[in-house]
Amino acid sequence: MVGITGMGIISAIGETVEENFRSLKELRPGISRIENIDTVHEGEIRVGEIKKSNRELAKYLNLEPGNNFSRTAMLGVMAARQAVTHAGITDMGEWRTGLVSATSVGGMDTTEQYFREYPENEEIRRYILSHDPGDSTHKIADALGIRGFITTISTACSSAANAIMLGAKLIQSGELDRVIVGGTDALSKFTINGFKALMILSDEANTPFDRDRKGLNLGEAAAYLVLESEAAIRAGNKKVLARLSGFGNANDAYHQTASSENGEGATLAMQKALQVARLSPGDISYINVHGTATGNNDLSEGRALIRVFGDRVPPFSSTKPYTGHTLAAAGAIEAVYSLLSLRHGLIWPNLNFRNPMPEFELLPETTLQKRGIKHVLSNSFGFGGNCSTLIFSDDLY
Amino acid sequence: MIYINGSGCVSAQRSFDGSFPEEVIRGEGTVLPVVAPPYKDFISPGMIRRMGSGVKNGVVASALALREAGSPEPDAILTGTGVGCIRDSENFLQSILDNGEMYLTPTAFIQSTHNTVGAQIALGLGCKAYNFSYVNGAVSFESALVDARLQLLSGEAGTVLVGGVDEKADYTYGLFALAGLIRSGEGSPGATYSEGAAFFVLGTEKKEESYAVLRDVSIHNRLNPEEVGGALRQFLERSGTAPHSIDAVVIGKNDDSLFQEYYPPLLSEFSPEIPVIQYKHLCGEYNTASAFGFWLAAGILRKQEVPEAVLRSGKKPGATPLKHILLYNQYRGLDHSFVLLSAC
Numbered sequence: 001m002v003g004i005t006g007m008g009i010i011s012a013i014g015e016t017v018e019e020n021f022r023s024l025k026e027l028r029p030g031i032s033r034i035e036n037i038d039t040v041h042e043g044e045i046r047v048g049e050i051k052k053s054n055r056e057l058a059k060y061l062n063l064e065p066g067n068n069f070s071r072t073a074m075l076g077v078m079a080a081r082q083a084v085t086h087a088g089i090t091d092m093g094e095w096r097t098g099l100v101s102a103t104s105v106g107g108m109d110t111t112e113q114y115f116r117e118y119p120e121n122e123e124i125r126r127y128i129l130s131h132d133p134g135d136s137t138h139k140i141a142d143a144l145g146i147r148g149f150i151t152t153i154s155t156a157c158s159s160a161a162n163a164i165m166l167g168a169k170l171i172q173s174g175e176l177d178r179v180i181v182g183g184t185d186a187l188s189k190f191t192i193n194g195f196k197a198l199m200i201l202s203d204e205a206n207t208p209f210d211r212d213r214k215g216l217n218l219g220e221a222a223a224y225l226v227l228e229s230e231a232a233i234r235a236g237n238k239k240v241l242a243r244l245s246g247f248g249n250a251n252d253a254y255h256q257t258a259s260s261e262n263g264e265g266a267t268l269a270m271q272k273a274l275q276v277a278r279l280s281p282g283d284i285s286y287i288n289v290h291g292t293a294t295g296n297n298d299l300s301e302g303r304a305l306i307r308v309f310g311d312r313v314p315p316f317s318s319t320k321p322y323t324g325h326t327l328a329a330a331g332a333i334e335a336v337y338s339l340l341s342l343r344h345g346l347i348w349p350n351l352n353f354r355n356p357m358p359e360f361e362l363l364p365e366t367t368l369q370k371r372g373i374k375h376v377l378s379n380s381f382g383f384g385g386n387c388s389t390l391i392f393s394d395d396l397y
Numbered sequence: 398m399i400y401i402n403g404s405g406c407v408s409a410q411r412s413f414d415g416s417f418p419e420e421v422i423r424g425e426g427t428v429l430p431v432v433a434p435p436y437k438d439f440i441s442p443g444m445i446r447r448m449g450s451g452v453k454n455g456v457v458a459s460a461l462a463l464r465e466a467g468s469p470e471p472d473a474i475l476t477g478t479g480v481g482c483i484r485d486s487e488n489f490l491q492s493i494l495d496n497g498e499m500y501l502t503p504t505a506f507i508q509s510t511h512n513t514v515g516a517q518i519a520l521g522l523g524c525k526a527y528n529f530s531y532v533n534g535a536v537s538f539e540s541a542l543v544d545a546r547l548q549l550l551s552g553e554a555g556t557v558l559v560g561g562v563d564e565k566a567d568y569t570y571g572l573f574a575l576a577g578l579i580r581s582g583e584g585s586p587g588a589t590y591s592e593g594a595a596f597f598v599l600g601t602e603k604k605e606e607s608y609a610v611l612r613d614v615s616i617h618n619r620l621n622p623e624e625v626g627g628a629l630r631q632f633l634e635r636s637g638t639a640p641h642s643i644d645a646v647v648i649g650k651n652d653d654s655l656f657q658e659y660y661p662p663l664l665s666e667f668s669p670e671i672p673v674i675q676y677k678h679l680c681g682e683y684n685t686a687s688a689f690g691f692w693l694a695a696g697i698l699r700k701q702e703v704p705e706a707v708l709r710s711g712k713k714p715g716a717t718p719l720k721h722i723l724l725y726n727q728y729r730g731l732d733h734s735f736v737l738l739s740a741c
Contacts, residue, residue: 039498040497040498040499041498099618103532104510104511106532108490111490112490112493112494115490115494115568116494118572118575119571119575125575125576128572128573128575128576129576129578132479132480132534133481133511133532133533134479134532134533134534134537134732135534137533138534138618138731141618142619146618147617147618147619148617148618149543149615149616149617149618150533150616150618151531151533151536151540151543151616152531152532152533152540153529153530153531153532154481154510154511154512154530154531154532155511155512155515155528155529155530156510156511156512162529166529166544169544169547169548169551170547172551173547173550173551175543175547189493189498190486190489190490190493190506193489193493193498193501193506194489194503194506194507194509196501197501197502197503197506198503198506198507249527249528249529250525250526250527250528251474251516251519251524251525251526251527251528252525253519253520253522253523253524253525254520255520256507256508256513256516256517256520257507264525265525268525382510382512383507383510383512383513383516384510384512384513384515384516384519384528384530385516385519385520385528386512386516386528
């Protein structure tokens, strides 16, 4: 079974794993007013923004003047570097190492700034090439010194979960020995206005699984895990943080953006993941739900939970009140939170919850709880009916 | 073994109905227009109006591939798309900028996500199976092939629908010309561009109409010209194929004056006698143009014929059958791929 030996993250609640862990424990959300993007909606929306400007990020990364890093690429490099350091990797060439990264908007944050200016201003044209989603992945690979298999997955909000899934398959099949997997997405006017036009942005802090939920808060983040084969783990005498024991992807095939009423795709994804992990529903100790706090997602996901777990739905919570919905990165962010949950025996509270939904009797966990945790199931669902589930398990399992 | 059991291709050639390669269109200009298939035979009128060409061409190419393979229900739908649904993406961004972020409707945003093509194919088929979209420049299609191969070899899937699709958008292609990707006139750097879609049904079962066997795929983010030969030998070794048993080479060379230094070291690994096949002068450059090359190579193996229009050097094969074809592609020095196809 694929082992996880390193993780890295940057989000609205911290720029390292340690900082994210502290914010989760201390119930400190990262939802705020937007500062880095000039948008007419600034007074009405709330976001999970990383409070570092592009200039500060570039300085932190020691980027040369004249570089064409998008914010998405910079966040990606920051998180992926942490993961590689955490895994104790010093020689990339030692094993066949790949990178599978996820993004939805790629370099949209720079595209939308310069789009109209490109024809006149030659100086900024270098950013035309950083719009491409693969560009951020190339930059991360170059920063880490990875040569070989790299690819990018974009399946909207399930992208990073799918990147983790592909990484696991590449290792299980013997194609690669080590894969750095995860995702990165920066806030952009494009997504703010897209979700605004869909009328699923809340003007308050998001409240997943609440009767009165008003929609999501967008966030930005990047997170990566290092997956390694048994051989690489043994040879390096590596400490395994956890195992990726199960994964499943299914399509709702219902609507381009909305989830089906009965949570068909989500149900199939969870069932597949349990089957791959050879676990029964009763084995799951905690579920990190997708829980975006939109009317549609939480209802559909809740129904899927009942279909899979019956009247014994394990303790569950959405961590999106902490980070906002970080789109393509969400699956990786929540993978890191699932691993922290496993390692520390903690269940993260579903912040902002007040009233149960009338459609069912599901109650998310609202306080920080300490208990033994063996298997964490994490859901990520995206536009295009894309539904993904990952299961992380204790190394001793 | 993995068999190619069906294919469909929409391109700057009349490829959707098999008129190509007998009928070859010599396109002019810096962006070759696609020969449109009869969309109304495949797609509802509402969707024809609403959808970008990527979705439409992807839906048609996948429908053709599935039909040819006897309409199996795929266990996975894998789509490679470099630029994704760039037309809707560009439209939504234009309206944000034009209207100062006000009075926006969500349709273009909804259709702008990179997985729209794969999602629309799944919706049309009512297919709830695994559905991934790969968006890594010139290896977007090959990434989907890698995933397909993993699933078919592990037994996770028996039938996979896999394809590559890219579309053009006027303003974005203008920016591509500014950035030197698209040729802007005589003597300027950049390639002749286009758009297109090619989809394939891959299965573990050999059919009477199977085109070829997909033996192996590999991708490399970066290779120096001097590393290409070594990477090729390593790739062939994985499937136990000797370089001298390769009967034809299909290269993704385009008409850009730059980034061509990777092909000579590749070709020097083979006898100058074997056919070297090129296709981008016919389908143009786009991130998933290599899927057109894959479609071409599969057809060559099935028909055992190398069309004149794609033969760049070497001899046309005579009486000895074509057994193994190697495909190599790269784009601007990045995203190199090797694919090995064999006759059934």
